[in-house]
Amino acid sequence: MHAVLLEHIQKFITLEPSEKAILDSSLILSKIKKKEHVLREGEIANTMYFVTKGCFRQYIINTKGTEQTLQFAIENWWITDYLSYHNHVPSHFYIQAIEDTEVIAIEKKSFESLLLQIPKLERYFRIISQKTFGASQMRIKFLFTxxxxxxxxxxxxxxxxxxxxxxxxxxxxxxxxxxxxxxxxxxxxx
Amino acid sequence: MHAVLLEHIQKFITLEPSEKAILDSSLILSKIKKKEHVLREGEIANTMYFVTKGCFRQYIINTKGTEQTLQFAIENWWITDYLSYHNHVPSHFYIQAIEDTEVIAIEKKSFESLLLQIPKLERYFRIISQKTFGASQMRIKFLFTxxxxxxxxxxxxxxxxxxxxxxxxxxxxxxxxxxxxxxxxxxxxx
DNA sequence: ATTGTTTCTTGAAGTAGTTCAAGTTTTTTG
DNA sequence: CAAAAAACTTGAACTACTTCAAGAAACAAT
The missing domain is CATH 1.10.10 (Arc Repressor Mutant, subunit A)
Structure with a gap:
């Protein structure tokens, strides 16, 4: 059912059939129309999004009133404002669909209960967030050089x-x- | 013994005495002299460092031959090139002590075996790498605005x-x- | 203490990019 | 398929920074 996410997860860890079932039953696919926001500056991010189709972007509005995109999230990417998410502080960012987009949205509460039910998922998220951070380092390198x-x-x-x-x-x-x-x-x- | 790291870990997860003992016995404190490198461009990063005292920096040498620092790591920070570490590819970065520095260095192999022995640590590293990525997003925001x-x-x-x-x-x-x-x-x- | 090494400062000239304003093209929507 | 909205283009004037070269100050090591 949530084949795209399942495949992505199984690149990093192996799930039992029972675990797949749990996952499957606790995830909800949701559709976001082009230009719709799922996060705005000042709000607290308490949802993580996995893009299965389409594209999100994370952006800010600078002092001149111009939008500046900090990140894109296409198929197979997770996106949220992790600082706002973890520290319960208002976000500095907007997150918006730039195409009609399909996502799996997980609220913090269900995310935490999912991790309790399937502790192996901690490993999956650990690995992908380390890699994502690595990619962000490279991005800074490119910007600098x-x-x-x-x-x-x-x-x-x-x-x-x-x-x-x-x-x-x-x-x-x-x-x-x-x-x-x-x-x-x-x-x-x- | 490795009190600094233990405290840091326990901000995010709770360890049993037995787990603390395992941790303690499998970690080695090491001292890096000012200006010494622990990673050079072209090498594959297969060690993670937790700074307990002093300071590391991650830098590149640009086309003009000038060093450009991409990141500092002070007390309580983990540092490595995560992309090189995970993908087994040569690093783009240098990592160097800018003061006499004390670190806990964990090789990939011992890291993996540690995670098998104490799966809870996956959670610790998941949380800190998500937060670190969040910080990196803010850094890009500051650079842009x-x-x-x-x-x-x-x-x-x-x-x-x-x-x-x-x-x-x-x-x-x-x-x-x-x-x-x-x-x-x-x-x-x- | 003296020498070498590293770091910091200064000013003058240059440039990679921005900003503005207006017009044109493309895409979206009823 | 019109009309409106969104995205792209153009050139001219500007500016926030870089580069270079040289000297001064601070720090480290014998």
């Missing part, structure tokens, strides 16, 4: 399909330059 | 003692501006 154009070319090489799929101004802000500069890079006027 | 001077003032407000403790050029690169510009910010010539 590459020019705007290099960041764009590199991102496009690694994610050719994804680049086609999203508004270019969102990608520009994710790569930390302006929408106008993105336009110039793409035309080659830089 | 604040000017160089704002980043410096903010960092100094949050970590007044730490700023005193490290070479300013390392902090400059961590905040993503040049050592010269740091100097000008501090004097107020900007």
């Amino acid at each position: 590459m020019s705007a154009e290099e960041r764009y070319r590199h991102f496009k090489n690694v994610n050719p399909d994804f680049v086609q799929r999203i508004p270019q101004y969102m990608l520009a802000s994710y790569l930390d330059f302006s929408a106008e500069f993105m336009s110039k890079i793409r035309v080659g006027k830089v | 604040m000017s160089a001077e704002e980043r410096y003032r903010h960092f100094k407000n949050v970590n007044p003692d730490f700023v005193q403790r490290i070479p300013q050029y390392m902090l400059a690169s961590y905040l993503d501006f040049s050592a010269e510009f740091m100097s000008k910010i501090r004097v107020g010539k900007v």
Whole structure:
């Protein structure tokens, strides 16, 4: 039923049939329409989302009133504001669907009870969050060492399909330059 | 014996006396002299470090030959290159002591066997790596939204003692501006 | 104490990117 | 298929930072 998540989990741990059944019965698939938010600045994040189809983005609104995307979450990614989630503090971020998106949403309460029922899941989440942090380190490395154009070319090489799929101004802000500069890079006027 | 780590772990999970004993017997404290490296670019990270005293930094050498610090690890922080660690690929980073430093170093093998003996530790590492990732998201937010001077003032407000403790050029690169510009910010010539 | 090494400072010149404002194209929606 | 909304483009003026080169200060080691 929740085949996508189950497969992802089983890349890292092995589940008994009984555990799969528990998982299956405690997860709810939910559909989020394009442009809908699942988290806004100031709210406390108490849900984790696993994207099975579509795409979320995490963004902020800066002092100039411009949106800046900090992260995308496509198929097979978990997303939430972990700091708000763990520390019960208001979030600095918005999380929004940028396409019609299907997710498995888990509330903190059900998440904790799921971990009690299937302690092995702690391992799964431990491994993926360590890897996610590792990816975030690489992201900072790229931001520090590459020019705007290099960041764009590199991102496009690694994610050719994804680049086609999203508004270019969102990608520009994710790569930390302006929408106008993105336009110039793409035309080659830089 | 390894009181610092034990305390840190017990902020998140509760250990039985027997589990504490296992932990205690399987951990080794090690001392790293100032400027010594525990990881170099190209090597595969297969050790995790928990800093009990002193300070590590993770850095790269950019195309101009300048060192750029991506992260500091002080007391109570775990550090390694998680991407290299999990994927068995050569690291992009250096990890170096910037003071005489005491760490608990755990090799991948002993780490895995420790997790088998005390599965509860999965939970501990799950929680701290989620929080660490959360912190990394905030770091990217600050890099995106604040000017160089704002980043410096903010960092100094949050970590007044730490700023005193490290070479300013390392902090400059961590905040993503040049050592010269740091100097000008501090004097107020900007 | 003296020498070498590391870190910090200063100013002048340069540049990779931003900002603004306006127009154009593409996509979405009733 | 119109009309509205969203996304993209363009050029000109600007600026927050970098780079370079050289000297000064602080620190460490014999």
